[in-house]
Amino acid sequence: MASVDYTTLAADILEGVGGEKNLVGATHCATRLRLRLRDDAKADTAAVEKLPGVIAVMQAGGQYQVVIGNDVPLVFAGLGKISRFGNEDGSDDAPTQGNLFNRFIEMVSAIFSPILWPLAGSGLLKAFLSMAGTFGWVAPTNNTYVILSAAADALFYFLPLFLAVTAARRFKVNQFTSMAIAGALVYPSIVALGTAGQPVDFAGIPLVMMNYTSSVIPIIVAVWLQGYLERFLLKFLPSAVRNFLTPLLTVAIMVPLTLLTVGPATTLLSQGVSAGITAIFGFAPWLAGALMGAFWQVFVLFGLHWGFVPIMTNDLATIGYSLLMAPLVPAVLAQAAAMVAVALRTRSAARRGVAAPAAISGFLAGVTEPGIYGVNLPLKKPFYFGIAGGAVGGAIAAMGGSASNAFVFASLLALPAFTAVGNFVLLLIGTAVAILIAFVLTFIFGPRETADAVKDDAVASPAADAETVPVPAAADTTTGAPAGQRATSVKVLAPVSGPVIALADVPDKVFSSGAMGAGVGIVPEEDAVHSPVSGTVHAVMKTGHAYGIKTDEGVEVLVHIGIDTVQMKGEGFEAAVTRGQRIEAGDLLATIDRARIQAAGYDATTLMVVTNTRNLTAVVPLGETRLTRGAPALDVEL
Incomplete structure (x- = not known):
C-alpha cells in the first residue's frame, strides 16, 4: 500500500459507508477498520471493496469491518484528519491494560507528546543561559539575560496551561475551559497566596496552598474530573443556557475543587515524605541519600518535590547549607546519562532528536522534563536505570556529608556550590558512578528502536507516521546465517x-x-x-x-x-x-x-x-x- 494516499482512502471509505452522518463510531484492530453505522443499508459495500488498499469488507458483531491490513493505523489516522472520528483513542501502540503504573506512564507520555519539541528547545536555551551566567559571559541582571531567561522559563513556568490543552484532547473536553482552570492555578494572586504563609480559606473552608507553577499532576487530574462534570452538565442543562452555563459552572466548580483537594493531598504527602527523609539523614545518611537519589525524579513527576523546598531554604538560612541537595546531582545526571545512551542506541531519528538536546539541558541546567517525558519514561527501562544510578550515586554523595551552600538546580554547572561543605571528591565519585550505571545499563539493555518506532506526532512533528523500514542484517537465530550475510x-x-x-x-x-x-x-x-x-x-x-x-x-x-x-x-x-x-x-x-x-x-x-x-x-x-x-x-x- 505504499502508493496509497491514506487520507484519500479514508475519505473514500467514509463516502462509501454513507458519510460522516451515518457513522456512529470508529475504532481499529490489527488489520481492519471497525465502523458502527446508523444505517447499514446506506453503505455501498461493493464500492468500498473495490477501493485500492481495501482487502475485504465484512459485517459482524454489529460492526462494519473494512479490512486494510498492516496499514490500518495510517488509514485510521487519515480518518481523523477529515472527520471527528479517527482520534488516538481508536488504537494505541502501547497496551493500556496491565498494571496501573504502566497505564499511568502511557497516559502522561501521550499528554506530553505534542509539546516535547518546544520543551526540549526551551530546556536547551535554559542550559545555554545557565552556562553563560556561570562563566560570566552575561550577567544575570543584564536585560538581555532577563529577556532570554523569560523565553526559556515561560513554558516550564506555565506548564499547566500547555498540559491543559493536551489533556483536554486526551480526555475529550473543552480545551479552552481546561486552559481557564490551569490559568487560575498559576494566576499571580493564587501564587502569592501560596507563598505568603498566611491562612487561606474558600467560603470558610481552609485551603492548604501549594505552588502550581511547573506542576504536572494537578492539572491532569483536574481536566480528567472536568470531563465528568462537563458531560453531566451538557446532558442535563437546558439547550437555551447550555453553551455558556457549562463552562461557567465547570470553571467555578473545578478551580476551588482542585485547590481544596489536590493542593492538600500533594502538600501533606510531600511534607510527610520530606520530613521522613530528613529524619533518616540523622542516623543513616547513606540511606537517605539513596532514597533522594532514587526517587527525586519520581517526586518531581508527582509534584512532591515542593515539600523539600522549604526545608532546603530553611537549612540554607539557618545553618548555611543543605544536605538534601547533594544526592540530587547524581539523580538528575543519571537520567541525563540514560538519555545520552538512548540517543546513541536508538535507530529512531525522532527519538534521537529529543534525547540529544534533552541530555544537554539535563547535564548543564538540571532540566530533565523534556527527556523524562519524551524519552526515559515512555521507554521505561532508561527511567528505571536512571533511578538505579541515582540511588547508588546519592548514597555515596551523602556518605561524604556533601551539601550545597546555595539554592541551585542540580547540574554540572552547579557543582561549585558543593565545594565548601563535606567531601566534594565523594560527591564527584557518586555522580560519576550514577552516570556510568545509568548509561551502561541503558546502552546494553535499553530498547533499540527501529526507524518507525517513534511516531512523528509523538514528538510534535507535522509529518505523517513513518513507514517501517528494514534494519541492517544481523545473525539469524532461525537459519544460522552469519552477520552480514543475508539469509535465504x-x-x-x-x-x-x-x-x-x-x-x-x-x-x-x-x-x-x-x-x-x-x-x-x-x-x-x-x-x-x-x-x-x-x-x-x-x-x-x-x-x-x-x-x-x-x-x-x-x-x-x-x-x-x-x-x-x-x-x-x-x-x-x-x-x-x-x-x-x-x-x-x-x-x-x-x-x-x-x-x-x-x-x-x-x-x-x-x-x-x-x-x-x-x-x-x-x-x-x-x-x-x-x-x-x-x-x-x-x-x-x-
Whole structure:
C-alpha cells in the first residue's frame, strides 16, 4: 500500500459507508477498520471493496469491518484528519491494560507528546543561559539575560496551561475551559497566596496552598474530573443556557475543587515524605541519600518535590547549607546519562532528536522534563536505570556529608556550590558512578528502536507516521546465517503449543481467505504466547490481542490471539512487550486468560500470519497436526 494516499482512502471509505452522518463510531484492530453505522443499508459495500488498499469488507458483531491490513493505523489516522472520528483513542501502540503504573506512564507520555519539541528547545536555551551566567559571559541582571531567561522559563513556568490543552484532547473536553482552570492555578494572586504563609480559606473552608507553577499532576487530574462534570452538565442543562452555563459552572466548580483537594493531598504527602527523609539523614545518611537519589525524579513527576523546598531554604538560612541537595546531582545526571545512551542506541531519528538536546539541558541546567517525558519514561527501562544510578550515586554523595551552600538546580554547572561543605571528591565519585550505571545499563539493555518506532506526532512533528523500514542484517537465530550475510529462508516458530488448524478452516473470512497472507492457526493449550521470530515489535494493539513483528530479513509476522477478541477490550490479555522493542524468538509476547476468553464466547485460536507474503518467494506451512511451542511452523523463503 505504499502508493496509497491514506487520507484519500479514508475519505473514500467514509463516502462509501454513507458519510460522516451515518457513522456512529470508529475504532481499529490489527488489520481492519471497525465502523458502527446508523444505517447499514446506506453503505455501498461493493464500492468500498473495490477501493485500492481495501482487502475485504465484512459485517459482524454489529460492526462494519473494512479490512486494510498492516496499514490500518495510517488509514485510521487519515480518518481523523477529515472527520471527528479517527482520534488516538481508536488504537494505541502501547497496551493500556496491565498494571496501573504502566497505564499511568502511557497516559502522561501521550499528554506530553505534542509539546516535547518546544520543551526540549526551551530546556536547551535554559542550559545555554545557565552556562553563560556561570562563566560570566552575561550577567544575570543584564536585560538581555532577563529577556532570554523569560523565553526559556515561560513554558516550564506555565506548564499547566500547555498540559491543559493536551489533556483536554486526551480526555475529550473543552480545551479552552481546561486552559481557564490551569490559568487560575498559576494566576499571580493564587501564587502569592501560596507563598505568603498566611491562612487561606474558600467560603470558610481552609485551603492548604501549594505552588502550581511547573506542576504536572494537578492539572491532569483536574481536566480528567472536568470531563465528568462537563458531560453531566451538557446532558442535563437546558439547550437555551447550555453553551455558556457549562463552562461557567465547570470553571467555578473545578478551580476551588482542585485547590481544596489536590493542593492538600500533594502538600501533606510531600511534607510527610520530606520530613521522613530528613529524619533518616540523622542516623543513616547513606540511606537517605539513596532514597533522594532514587526517587527525586519520581517526586518531581508527582509534584512532591515542593515539600523539600522549604526545608532546603530553611537549612540554607539557618545553618548555611543543605544536605538534601547533594544526592540530587547524581539523580538528575543519571537520567541525563540514560538519555545520552538512548540517543546513541536508538535507530529512531525522532527519538534521537529529543534525547540529544534533552541530555544537554539535563547535564548543564538540571532540566530533565523534556527527556523524562519524551524519552526515559515512555521507554521505561532508561527511567528505571536512571533511578538505579541515582540511588547508588546519592548514597555515596551523602556518605561524604556533601551539601550545597546555595539554592541551585542540580547540574554540572552547579557543582561549585558543593565545594565548601563535606567531601566534594565523594560527591564527584557518586555522580560519576550514577552516570556510568545509568548509561551502561541503558546502552546494553535499553530498547533499540527501529526507524518507525517513534511516531512523528509523538514528538510534535507535522509529518505523517513513518513507514517501517528494514534494519541492517544481523545473525539469524532461525537459519544460522552469519552477520552480514543475508539469509535465504526464515523458520517461523509456533508461539503456543496446541492442535494446528489450516488457515483456510479458520472461522474468520479475512484470515481464511488468505487476504492477510499465508500462515496457520493454533488452538492454545497454555496461557503464555511467545514470539515466533527474532526481530522488532512494530505493532502492539492496546487490547493486547495482536502483535506485529518484523525480522531483520524483512519478514512481517502477525500474531493474532483469538477470533474477534478485540471485542473483549483487553480483558484477559496482558502484553509483555512494547512497540519498538527488540525481541528474540521464544520471548514472551503476552499472557492470556483462556477461561475468560471462552466464558466471553470467543474462540482463542491463535493465528500466525506472514502479512507480506506477496513480497516473498514462498511461505509454506510445515504440515504438522500439532505443534509444541518453539517448534518450526512455517518455512519462509525470501
